[in-house]
Amino acid sequence: MSADTERTQSDAIVRLFHVSKSYAAGSFALRDVSIEITKGEMVFLTGPSGAGKTTLMKLLFAAERPSEGQILVLGRNVTRLGERGIPALRRRVGVVFQDFKLIPQRTVEENVGLALRVVGASRREARSKVFAMLKRVGLQHRRFHYPASLSGGEQQRVALARALVNEPALLLADEPTGNLDAELSLEIMDLVAGAASRGTTVLVATHDPTILERYRRRTLHLEAGKLTDDRPESP
Numbered sequence: 001m002s003a004d005t006e007r008t009q010s011d012a013i014v015r016l017f018h019v020s021k022s023y024a025a026g027s028f029a030l031r032d033v034s035i036e037i038t039k040g041e042m043v044f045l046t047g048p049s050g051a052g053k054t055t056l057m058k059l060l061f062a063a064e065r066p067s068e069g070q071i072l073v074l075g076r077n078v079t080r081l082g083e084r085g086i087p088a089l090r091r092r093v094g095v096v097f098q099d100f101k102l103i104p105q106r107t108v109e110e111n112v113g114l115a116l117r118v119v120g121a122s123r124r125e126a127r128s129k130v131f132a133m134l135k136r137v138g139l140q141h142r143r144f145h146y147p148a149s150l151s152g153g154e155q156q157r158v159a160l161a162r163a164l165v166n167e168p169a170l171l172l173a174d175e176p177t178g179n180l181d182a183e184l185s186l187e188i189m190d191l192v193a194g195a196a197s198r199g200t201t202v203l204v205a206t207h208d209p210t211i212l213e214r215y216r217r218r219t220l221h222l223e224a225g226k227l228t229d230d231r232p233e234s235p
């Protein structure tokens, strides 16, 4: 293997080889998709409703399995992960959804800290990391509040803090601004871009043309499960 090939391999954070996903016989949510995403890239995923964006994200953190093809995430073949491999993968992948998925009975601090306690951080260590993370998203003053008492933008920032507190190698954000107004959307996206500039590889599904126009990063376009465009970053 040449030095070049070796570098490409170690820099690939995500690789899909001819991946198809079918939930029901005869219909495909993804169809023969091949993609490579390199360390530190911030990549957008676009396409109409039903095109397969969420399905692609789910395959990357092993919430679904592909029907065909191979998927490498952080050097691991996720199609072959066993019971212990899946949580190990998820500890290194942060996920943000459109509908936040915060735990209503837990405070902001607890919501963000749970992920750290799961990986074995002490209570004290978790506290200080959570505080630093909440500060980064501008919500340290809300740490003892419950999700229901926060605005949509604040809740989404908590969800982002939770996804980033473990310093994941990969951040998957599925329409993270889908429920937010234009100004809050940009605030969230700036935080996501900030994570990318710190070295986290980021994949963001979005419909929002304002966001695509503002960041002009590499953009993957899906249509009915097929990858129809892979547009590089533009100045």
Ligand SMILES: Nc1ncnc2c1ncn2[C@@H]1O[C@H](COP(=O)(O)OP(=O)(O)OP(=O)(O)O)[C@@H](O)[C@H]1O
Pocket (backbone or CB within 6 Å): 023, 024, 028, 029, 047, 048, 049, 050, 051, 052, 053, 054, 055, 056
């Ligand atoms: N759990 C499921 N069972 C059966 N079909 C599913 C399931 N999840 C998704 N699908 C189907 O797979 C296709 C792709 O769905 P997916 O949610 O990935 O699209 P999407 O691009 O995320 O759409 P949206 O922009 O509306 O979120 C759709 O036809 C959808 O109906």
Ligand SMILES: [Mg+2]
Pocket (backbone or CB within 6 Å): 053, 054, 055, 174
């Ligand atoms: Mg979706």
